[in-house]
Amino acid sequence: MSSLVEWRAPDGRPTMFQLMPVAAREARRHLLPLVILFAAIAIIGLVLGLLSPKTYTSSTTLLVEETNIIEPLLEGRTVPTGVVDRAAVAREVAFSRRAMTGILEAGGWLESTPDPRQQEQLFDQIVGRTEITNPRDNPQLIRISYTDTDPQRAQAVTARFGELIIQESFRTKERESRAAFEFIDSQVDGYRHKLNDAEDKLAAYRKEHPEVLLGxxxxxxxxxxxxxxxxxxxxxxxxxxxxxxxxxxxxxxxxxxxxxxxxxxxxxxxxxxxxxxxxxxxxxxxxxxxxxxxxxxxxxxxxxxxxxxxxxxxxxxxxxxxxxxxxxxxxxxxxxxxxxxxxxxxxxxxxxxxxxxxxxxxxxxxxxxxxxxxxxxxxxxxxxxxLLERRENARLAMNLDIQRGGLNFRVQEPAAVPLRSSSMSLSQVAIGVLILAIAVPALLMLGWLRNDPRVRIPSQIETASRLPVVGVIPSATDRRTRMRSRNRFALATALIFVVPIVYAVALTLN
Structure with missing residues (x-):
């Protein structure tokens, strides 16, 4: 058996198009390793697809109708803010410790009495599987989506998220109005003291200088x-x-x-x-x-x-x-x-x-x-x-929030038990894995040939020496080599047929 001549070309590499025939010949020579790599990727990907659990996503949509309390109370004193990012506010409310404790209870995670460290890990997992957005860029709508391997738990957690957001929003609004009232009330007390001091100073000055009057x-x-x-x-x-x-x-x-x-x-x-x-x-x-x-x-x-x-x-x-x-x-x-x-x-x-x-x-x-x-x-x-007038307005607003009249939530779309998995189906996983199993060996072969410094095509010699190539001497093979090549080809063919059979059985059983 003769081997390739170790002659290195001084000039540029051949293009991918020029390497395609060479790649086909090299693939036949190294068919068994390439088929083994293909089969390994295909089987491993299929196993991972079978072992990966199905996920289900449940979502609910809330409609928010809010009357701003601070703006009318401080009208003419401050500049009101613009459009509120209600999704960000809802995330802050939903992912608070008070709300997450309720979520653990709704999802049944507290039945195993996890310790604080495990609870923190559960918090992170739930936050990673929860998405809170404004659908269609509508600031009045809040969509809550939660993904879980259990469809019943996905629905329960999503519904509980909606309830907790509504409850915490009411509490937040009540705290806001109460804080506004307390702030204005403190300002009223402060200005009452200032007014009394100013009145006392004015009376004392007039008493001390009765001959001087304003004007x-x-x-x-x-x-x-x-x-x-x-x-x-x-x-x-x-x-x-x-x-x-x-x-x-x-x-x-x-x-x-x-x-x-x-x-x-x-x-x-x-x-x-x-x-x-x-x-x-x-x-x-x-x-x-x-x-x-x-x-x-x-x-x-x-x-x-x-x-x-x-x-x-x-x-x-x-x-x-x-x-x-x-x-x-x-x-x-x-x-x-x-x-x-x-x-x-x-x-x-x-x-x-x-x-x-x-x-x-x-x-x-x-x-x-x-x-x-x-x-x-x-x-x-x-x-x-x-400030006296504004304090009365703040008192009315606080009472309105206590009675939950200043903020109105309506469940636009309630959470439902998902009937279909939101993750990729096994057939989709199989198609993707097969494409990956075919692409990886092919790309490895082309990359190896592209970076191999040995002469692979006659044009490399013609380009380097500026002389024409008269002919190519094929490599000689003996009987043992041909027998070994046939055995490898048979094994590779068997592996190629095994992969579709395994996929068919897996898809049928699934």
Whole structure:
């Protein structure tokens, strides 16, 4: 028997397509090991399929109708959350220790009185076989699926999961509303103390500073403005009265310096006065060239000349003591009195203005503190009133949850006993194992040929040496080798026929 030449090609490996004929020849040469590997994989896979227990899956669907409690209670204070992942919440509830203990009891696992370690292992196994999701991405629906080897236990555990989720959800919602009420109630107590403190501080401040009230700063500023206007008016009145008094004083001084001589010619003086009055009256209507004006002017001149010829006046300074002078003196006295009154008002106004300015400075310092205290009191009172209303809403919500009115669960699809196994059937397992049993030897053969450095096809020599291959010398075999090959082929054929027979018997018995 000749063997293959151990000649290694320096260049690349042949492709899978080129190796297919070589693989067929090598498969015939190594048929028995490949068939043994095929039969072993097929038989072992079938045995595992027969030994693996059947699993059954039971599911139930819950419809959740929930009214959020926190959102209306804290409306305007916080931002409500978005869509709740109810499946995640249900998982947290279902896989809690309280719920898992009930599941162990429903599944009958507690009858064997497992120790805590065994219970933990059972917990992990149950969690691994349980699936809680939102079907069709509907957050209002919760689907609970549990897989077990016992269909009755699968149904019992699934139904118990649904009951426990509903019960624990009610308890959770009740705890949530109670926590909301207790929180708001604690805030009410806190703000009541704050309100009392603010009220006490405000009352003590008002008692300590009774002259300062909220808004006094505006009143004082308005009073200062009024006083300044009044002082300005008094100054104007004083200036006017002083001007009038000066005018009357000048008039009286002029009359006293001129003097009026009163003689025995009283009728002439009376006539002169009448003519002067007439001239004044006509001067408003006529010019000096008017005949009447000329006539009156001549008569006045004649009377004045006649008076001068009549001698010295009989009474000197009589005009100073006449009725006209007395009236002028009365007006002078009245003007001086009014001027003094204006001066008194100005002095009083300046004094009041100074007092109001001092009060404004005092109020500005005390009023800001009063405003802060008042503002704190008003804010605390508003928050306290708002929290009182919210506490009553929280109380109603808590009572509603205690009576299970704020959360509504409805079993949309109850758990049923599964009639068909959810695991793969034996026929499916057999088909998969046969495909695997055929694929593994074939892939091993191709992989071995692909990585074998020896020359397998003539093209490798032609590529390496750039010379054509003239011919191929076949290997020589003797009679013993041929006999051994026939025996191996017969054994491999028997094994190939045994595998389908075993599969047929197993599927029939199953």
């Amino acid at each position: 006094d700063q505006e009143n004082v500023a308005r009073r200062i403005s009024e006083l300044r206007l009044e002082i300005d008016r008094s100054l104007m009145d004083q200036a006017e009265q002083q001007s009038q008094a000066g005018a009357w004083q000048s008039h009286l001084s002029r009359e006293q310096s001129i003097g009026v001589a009163q003689t025995r010619t009283g009728p002439i003086q009376q006539r002169l006065a009448e003519l002067q009055a007439e001239r004044v009256r006509l001067a408003g209507s006529y010019t000096d060239q008017h005949p009447d004006m000329v006539r009156i002017r001549r008569q006045i001149g004649d009377l004045q000349a006649q008076l001068q010829r009549g001698g010295l006046p009989a009474i000197a300074g009589a005009a100073a003591f006449g009725p006209g002078a007395s009236a002028d003196r009365g007006r002078l006295t009245e003007a001086r009195s009014r001027s003094m009154g204006s001066a008194s008002r100005i002095a009083a106004g300046n004094s009041l203005l100074q007092q109001e300015m001092e009060r404004l400075n005092r109020v500005a310092g005390l009023g800001s503190e009063l405003a802060n205290l008042t503002r704190d009191f008003e804010v605390n009172r508003a928050l306290y009133q708002d």
